[in-house]
Amino acid sequence: MNIQAVDRALDIYGALSGHSEAPGVRQKLSMHLDELVDSGEKDHHRLTVHGLTFLREYDRQRNS
Numbered sequence: 139m140n141i142q143a144v145d146r147a148l149d150i151y152g153a154l155s156g157h158s159e160a161p162g163v164r165q166k167l168s169m170h171l172d173e174l175v176d177s178g179e180k181d182h183h184r185l186t187v188h189g190l191t192f193l194r195e196y197d198r199q200r201n202s
Contacts, residue, residue: 140168140171140172140175140182140185141168142182143171143182143185143186143188143189144164144167144168144171144189146182146186146189147167147185147186147189147190147192147193148163148164148167148189148193150186150190151189151190151193151194155197157197160196160197160200163193163196166192166196167189167192167193167196170188170189170192171185171188171189171192174188
């Protein structure tokens with residue numbers, strides 16, 4: 139699990155969106171980023187960006 143990228147993405151997204159962390163989103167984000175790490179992505183900055191994209195899409199799906 140890439141805890142640093144998960145925490146950073148959640149912190150940044152929370153600050154920009156004004157939302158608090160949704161229940162279960164940390165686990166889903168961790169699983170998503172773990173898949174990317176397993177596929178070879180190691181850059182923490184890129185993982186954070188992927189995490190932010192995931193959170194934006196997750197928010198859109200939740201609100202529709």
